[in-house]
Amino acid sequence: MSLTAFLADQAPQITAIRRDLHAHPELCFEEVRTADLVAATLTGWGIPVHRGLGTTGVVGILHGRDGGTNGKAIGLRADMDALPMQEFNTFSHASQHAGKMHACGHDGHTAMLLAAAQYLAAHRDSLDGTVYLIFQPAEEGGGGAREMVKDGLFTQFPMQAVFGMHNWPGMREGTMAVGPGPAMASxxxxxxxxxxxxxxxxxxxxxxxxxxxxxxxxxxxxxxxxxxxxxxxxxxxxxxxxxxxxxxxxxxxxxxxxxxxxxxxxxxxxxxxxxxxxxxxxxxxxxxxxxxxxxxxxxPPTINTAPEADFARRVMAQVVGEANALPQEPSMGAEDFAFMLLEKPGAYCFIANGDGDHRAMGHGGGPCTLHNPSYDFNDALIPRGAAFWVLLAQQWLEQPTR
CATH class of the missing domain: 3.30.70.360 (Alpha-Beta Plaits)
Structure with a gap:
């Protein structure tokens, strides 16, 4: 089964996970239920997990056809925490916890990486090395990336590069973006x-x-x-x-x-x-x-290294087409993935969330922008984002060792 067909076939299952996460948001360093779900899901696919980095972080260890012996490895990171704000949406997967909401799409980020993990677990022979699946807590002000690094993320799981991805409302659906240099501000x-x-x-x-x-x-x-x-x-x-x-x-x-x-x-x-x-x-x-x-x-500012940003853009072009792989304009928003990029080469990438037309009946009526009580992640992004992660991992590991 092709990558596209596999991801499309599994999309309902991953979408259900995403909506379950949305309905049960957890704040920074409190992501116990979320981490349990992620760890159990990875384990069910035969992916060993390490828990506890950064308090509630989860790292999945996915060895390829080399069995983890050749030393080549890449890290893919998704964040898991929600925001301390009240959701205005009333659809069936709206937050069940007053004052807590997935208003930045971390539920979707987790889902996209899980979808990629499911495919790669079933196609390990397509990997010439190891993929570390990094599910990070406490991006929203807690510095979870910094805490994972302090707890030994890169010493326990040596990797040559690390990549992250964020959904971006307002960008035309079907596009992705990345650029060298500053991506987010301090x-x-x-x-x-x-x-x-x-x-x-x-x-x-x-x-x-x-x-x-x-x-x-x-x-x-x-x-x-x-x-x-x-x-x-x-x-x-x-x-x-x-x-x-x-x-x-x-x-x-x-x-x-x-x-x-x-x-x-x-x-x-x-x-x-x-x-x-x-x-x-x-x-x-x-x-x-x-x-x-x-x-x-x-x-600190989130600074993409140029070779990794260019590599990510070439992979994006395979997923969404050359015309839809866009240069990313730096944002004055901030992102603690910066702490990982202080330690390793890598790039922070963006996937368009659209203008909000995807929202079901019962949304809050406000704009579908980040940190807005009417926000909801666009589930149509899950196969697209997962395909990007899969191709990025496969092709990065196929490169000659630097």
């Missing part, structure tokens, strides 16, 4: 507290008002990207939270600002962090108030 957050001296709002000369100081800081932070970062570089500084005051006639003692910074390079990130602290401390000193400045680096 994710960082900051907290600034401006401390003055509160008092009666009718007596401003008796207080040290932190509110206008905070307002000047917000405005000044926007000049960092426009006046310090090279125009050909990319950076985002967004103040997204402002907390101050309890009454209209009271000047507060303090103002708290929080927000996010996104960049594609660590050099630009270093510049922005340094200039932010200078702006904050200088502005506060000029007005005679105190401040604290905290800057937390969460996820």
């Amino acid at each position: 994710s960082n957050e900051f907290k600034i507290v401006v401390r003055g001296k509160g008092g009666h709002a009718a007596m401003p000369h008796m207080v040290l008002d932190p509110v206008p100081v905070a307002a000047q800081i917000i405005t000044a932070l926007q000049t960092i990207v426009s006046r310090n970062v090279k125009p050909i570089e990319a950076g985002v500084v967004s103040v997204t939270m402002v907390h101050a005051g309890e009454a209209t006639n009271v000047v507060p003692d303090s103002v708290e600002l929080q927000g996010t910074v996104r960049t594609f390079t660590l050099e630009v990130l270093d510049l922005i962090e340094r200039r932010m602290e200078e702006v904050v401390r200088g502005t506060c000193a000029a007005h005679g108030v105190q401040c604290t400045f905290e800057f937390v680096r969460n996820y």
